[in-house]
Amino acid sequence: MNITPELPDIDALLDSLPRGDDAAEAAARARQGQLVKPTGSLGRLEDIAVHLARWQGAERPRLETVTITVFAGSHGITKHGVSAFPDEVNAQMLGGFHAGFAAVCQLAEAFGAELKAIDCGVAHPTDDFTVGPAMDAAAFAEAVGKGRASVRGDEDLLIFGEMGIGNTTAAAAVAAAICGGDPAGWVGQGTGVDEDGLARKADVVRRGLMANPASSGNPVEVLRCLGGREMAAILGACLEARKKSIPVLIDGFIATASVAPLGRQGLAHCLSGHASQEHGHRKLLDFLGLDPILDLGMRLGEGSGAATALGIVRAAVACHNGMATFEEAAVAGKNG
Template structure:
């Protein structure tokens, strides 16, 4: 798809016409699973993970896993919602390129590809507390840009982000999409104290008041309250579905991108796995609102796709167990009596 931009109506059409899981592949996977040298169900959720991959790829095989990290800057940082300055976003992108970040180490450990996307970092989005983050053209074009991540033909896509201020953006989106009070959704982000949390909730409240009456449509909520990295991740999720690529969603902010699509159509996330529950307190609330069960709970809240990359290592292991394990017949192992 072209990165020149898609109007929201075209995005809605893509979401409405997403392909379904491959039931024949699931059946074939289960038949082989029953013949492997282990008691039925003994690998627990690993068996579910390999089946999930097979249901979208046609087989439980991962050869080209990719972690995509989208970086954006936010006008709302003018409201002092983070203890770190906005410049840290660009500095961390440079750190990714130099191989010095946590995500670089995890990708190296599990042999995962890594691409980092700089989303016009010199041009922050609008300050959502007083104006829309983006106009429709910019939001749609950014979603289309996110779709381009599939150009390298990955067979597993892990989504992460970097952006000072984006936990404020995520909290505002969750509040708009799922309701509740701002204080229920905001968290410490990069290290706010109690007073900082109260201020952050107040900023989110002002943003919701500024845009009230315009937030029923999830895409309109995205363009008014979101960020470029969130829009790009939403586009990547849609493109992955059209190309039958399973997706692993990272933490609090990445899940906000998925939540936009969930509110459009809950089945739009059937190809997605939620990697972990973040230490950011609103994340579990968001997962519960979508009836999603995270794979891991490690007390992480770094972002960068780190949780998604860790989950990818487990998914790769699950698929290798399924494809590489011998059957009872191949190993000359007796099946249970009777």
């Protein structure tokens, strides 16, 4: 699969990436069996803690440095009326992330995460993908590189959010191209469009698929042709996290579509933060084998769903690290 210089052959790249620490996972699993509770009684919390242990390479995972990075971009397809909001919102919300008034800002503060917002070309919309690729190879490589550069390497957990009017349509197009199916089955309300808006979105997705036949069967090319700069940056950041063995908590529909080209193998270091209310998200999660932590009917984007799930992840780590073992607490264990 030949792609940009930023991303060599994807299959070869994935084969060369870390696969997690088997010994750390086994030690964490053993610790769960020794804690003062019936085996498996903390349910999904136990699996979350063990997942972090595997990818951090430590029996007791840490969450001292958690970073939420919001990538912002603009989309040429908005001229087709696929959103209830104008493109000006992109720059306004980018400023809002820096000013601290957006929802994800409050969630980052509430759950102890650093928040970064990165402009991926808000003033330079992607091309209209109903007539050709959204990005040329250079623009795509630049966006992927921006995402990879955003990962320092000292993070214990990463969350990637996005802002880009029109990007639920782009995500639907990417999902339809990778997973197949009727475009109308992938589009949702996004920013709150009516039935006519849904029809326009489905038509734009259908036209985008027809205008970019060369991307068929090549998931990374699908993202270049039908995605956005902020989506390409999320792909790059997720890959860099894998390279550095940093676990990732994936946000909603757009973020999931952004990393979908990596497939199940490439997303082994990831957990799904939540199931978005956006129509196609649950189908895409099922395709990728991801089980969301939360399902709260959210569809804001910004990384807000995954940021909310961070509270659950912190609960998992607190129990895993802070509970006593039966031996430490001098509590009688299970007989037999």
